[in-house]
Amino acid sequence: MADARVTVHTEAGIDEIAPEMHGHFSEHLGRCVYDGLWTADGAGDGEFREDVVSLLADLEIPVLRWPGGCFADDYHWEDGVGPQEDRPRRRNLFWAQGRDEIPEESNRFGTDEFLQLCERIGTEPYLAANIGSGDPQEAADWVEYCNYDGNTELADRRRENGHEEPYGVRYWGLGNENWGCGGQMTPEQYAREYRRYATYVGSMDNLMLDHDLELIACGFEGHEWNRRFMEEIGHTAWGVDFPLDHLTLHHYYGREMTVADADEDQYDRFLAEALEMDEHIERIAAAINAVATTRDIGVIIDEWGAWHLDAVASNGLEQPGTVLDALSAAAVLDVFNHHSDVMTMSNIAQTVNVLQCLVETDGDDAWARPTYHVFDLYAPHKGNEAVRTSVDTPARELEDDELPLVGASASIDGDGTYVTVTNLDCREGHTVEVRLEGAAPADGDVDANVLFAEHDPDVEVDADNADEFGAEELDVSIDDDGTLTADLAPSTVAGISVR
Ligand code: AHR
Numbered sequence: 455m456a457d458a459r460v461t462v463h464t465e466a467g468i469d470e471i472a473p474e475m476h477g478h479f480s481e482h483l484g485r486c487v488y489d490g491l492w493t494a495d496g497a498g499d500g501e502f503r504e505d506v507v508s509l510l511a512d513l514e515i516p517v518l519r520w521p522g523g524c525f526a527d528d529y530h531w532e533d534g535v536g537p538q539e540d541r542p543r544r545r546n547l548f549w550a551q552g553r554d555e556i557p558e559e560s561n562r563f564g565t566d567e568f569l570q571l572c573e574r575i576g577t578e579p580y581l582a583a584n585i586g587s588g589d590p591q592e593a594a595d596w597v598e599y600c601n602y603d604g605n606t607e608l609a610d611r612r613r614e615n616g617h618e619e620p621y622g623v624r625y626w627g628l629g630n631e632n633w634g635c636g637g638q639m640t641p642e643q644y645a646r647e648y649r650r651y652a653t654y655v656g657s658m659d660n661l662m663l664d665h666d667l668e669l670i671a672c673g674f675e676g677h678e679w680n681r682r683f684m685e686e687i688g689h690t691a692w693g694v695d696f697p698l699d700h701l702t703l704h705h706y707y708g709r710e711m712t713v714a715d716a717d718e719d720q721y722d723r724f725l726a727e728a729l730e731m732d733e734h735i736e737r738i739a740a741a742i743n744a745v746a747t748t749r750d751i752g753v754i755i756d757e758w759g760a761w762h763l764d765a766v767a768s769n770g771l772e773q774p775g776t777v778l779d780a781l782s783a784a785a786v787l788d789v790f791n792h793h794s795d796v797m798t799m800s801n802i803a804q805t806v807n808v809l810q811c812l813v814e815t816d817g818d819d820a821w822a823r824p825t826y827h828v829f830d831l832y833a834p835h836k837g838n839e840a841v842r843t844s845v846d847t848p849a850r851e852l853e854d855d856e857l858p859l860v861g862a863s864a865s866i867d868g869d870g871t872y873v874t875v876t877n878l879d880c881r882e883g884h885t886v887e888v889r890l891e892g893a894a895p896a897d898g899d900v901d902a903n904v905l906f907a908e909h910d911p912d913v914e915v916d917a918d919n920a921d922e923f924g925a926e927e928l929d930v931s932i933d934d935d936g937t938l939t940a941d942l943a944p945s946t947v948a949g950i951s952v953r
Contacts, residue, residue: 464841528548711763780824902949930950
């Protein structure tokens with residue numbers, strides 16, 4: 455007897471799930487770049503870590519944000535181009551605290567290395583320009599270096615550095631957390647700075663025939679800030695017809711706990727906190743819509759994920775990769791699907807070795823974490839049209855919140871429907887019915903997989919057990935009326951494809 459029911463309203467389309475919703479974020483922080491994407495820090499030129507490149511290429515990452523994070527507003531891009539031996543070594547202002555390894559920035563990995571990485575793994579780059587300590591000229595020059603096809607000194611410099619053709623970088627972030635590490639600005643102050651930068655960076659668009667720049671402003675989790683930013687942004691001679699294509703915020707959760715020491719009550723609270731993403735998206739969309747419209751200005755969550763007590767600046771924000779964290783990623787990806795009408799991108803933090811990374815390295819080993827498998831399981835949603843789902847689920851009462859124990863999202867393409875279902879209950883399994891309105895699938899139409907059925911939520915991945923976390927076939931029974939039923943073990947994620 456099912457205790458949770460998912461109804462997929464196949465005729466109630468929301469919008470296309472932008473493939474960019476499965477994007478990633480990497481920063482010059484700890485071992486994300488050096489010992490993550492790239493090998494050497496100081497001695498020698500270094501090279502891409504081919505094991506990491508290959509794992510990332512397999513995942514078909516749509517977009518990758520770089521170089522920060524807080525690092526972005528202390529980064530001067532010209533330090534990182536040209537012959538590697540000539541590049542200056544700099545302090546890493548935000549991420550060197552307490553570290554005795556890799557405390558400085560060698561600039562061995564710079565713009566050309568990053569953009570070549572993106573070309574190799576088939577990813578759209580998203581560059582975050584320095585607003586906090588830079589100037590508009592520097593930002594516009596960066597666009598020119600990357601994208602201009604004429605005969606200027608900067609375009610020629612790119613050619614000399616090995617890239618004849620413009621890279622065509624489309625996404626340009628103007629600043630990062632400018633309410634905090636990006637200059638501690640008020641929303642009004644940031645809006646004015648943003649306008650000044652956007653005037654010069656945005657005007658570069660007129661000089662490039664083949665690519666439209668998309669400009670991105672960094673908002674805040676506190677939504678009054680976003681409302682004030684949007685109001686100030688609108689105060690121009692042009693009204694709101696201004697180069698702002700996306701507004702972002704960052705949502706991390708689980709900072710009060712380490713997974714290894716936490717109990718099931720804390721798991722529940724952690725997952726409920728992850729699901730607060732839903733409210734954040736609604737509130738930032740409302741802040742945009744009060745002044746402009748989310749059809750013109752998309753919502754990006756350009757940093758998100760689990761951030762636990764283990765991850766501190768002195769260890770390069772490293773924390774174990776667990777099934778619990780992966781479960782939270784599935785819950786959040788479902789939330790993103792529900793908001794595909796307003797969302798244009800998201801970037802989980804951070805790609806390799808840092809926070810809720812997907813790939814981890816140790817010496818010569820590199821492996822996929824459980825969260826990697828969640829992204830893989832959710833990949834069929836990319837580019838589909840999201841449709842409404844209703845979930846009738848048991849819930850657990852928390853002190854001042856409630857955790858719905860079963861969640862789901864669904865999308866359709868020309869060939870059928872893809873449904874993801876999460877059992878967020880770390881204590882018990884649930885029997886879940888899935889019904890697709892207007893469809894009556896039969897045997898042979900359904901293909902289903904499940905993650906983590908054999909694992910406890912706090913199990914940690916390492917080089918030795920990493921290959922145990924991939925998807926396994928899920929048994930689904932089909933009633934005469936086409937209703938699908940599956941038993942989901944505690945803390946599991948399922949992907950059900952109906953053709
Ligand atoms: O991802 C780590 C840090 O978290 C980023 O540098 C910053 O943007 C955020 O506060």
